[in-house]
Amino acid sequence: MAEIEVQTRKWGNSLGIVIPKKIIAQEHLSENQTIIIEIKKVPDIKTLFNSMKFTKSAQQLKDEMREGWE
Numbered sequence: 001m002a003e004i005e006v007q008t009r010k011w012g013n014s015l016g017i018v019i020p021k022k023i024i025a026q027e028h029l030s031e032n033q034t035i036i037i038e039i040k041k042v043p044d045i046k047t048l049f050n051s052m053k054f055t056k057s058a059q060q061l062k063d064e065m066r067e068g069w070e
Contacts, residue, residue, distance in 0.1 A: 002027055005042070 002023045008015040017037075019029065029035065054061070 004020060004023055006017045006019075008017055010016075023029075056064075
């Protein structure tokens with residue numbers, strides 16, 4: 001089983017992906033073959049950091065960390 005990262009492309013009213021030639025050869029794929037594709041969306045870094053909620057300011061966190069260094 002191969003795992004690759006690809007980008008979606010507009011294809012008419014749909015989205016499509018291209019399977020690289022290297023993977024086609026490695027997996028012995030041919031035209032009109034049925035395959036199963038597992039989709040895992042790569043999280044956007046902006047979305048990831050916006051989901052974090054801090055109850056203290058950055059200065060308060062730094063002050064608490066410095067207390068532990070003494």
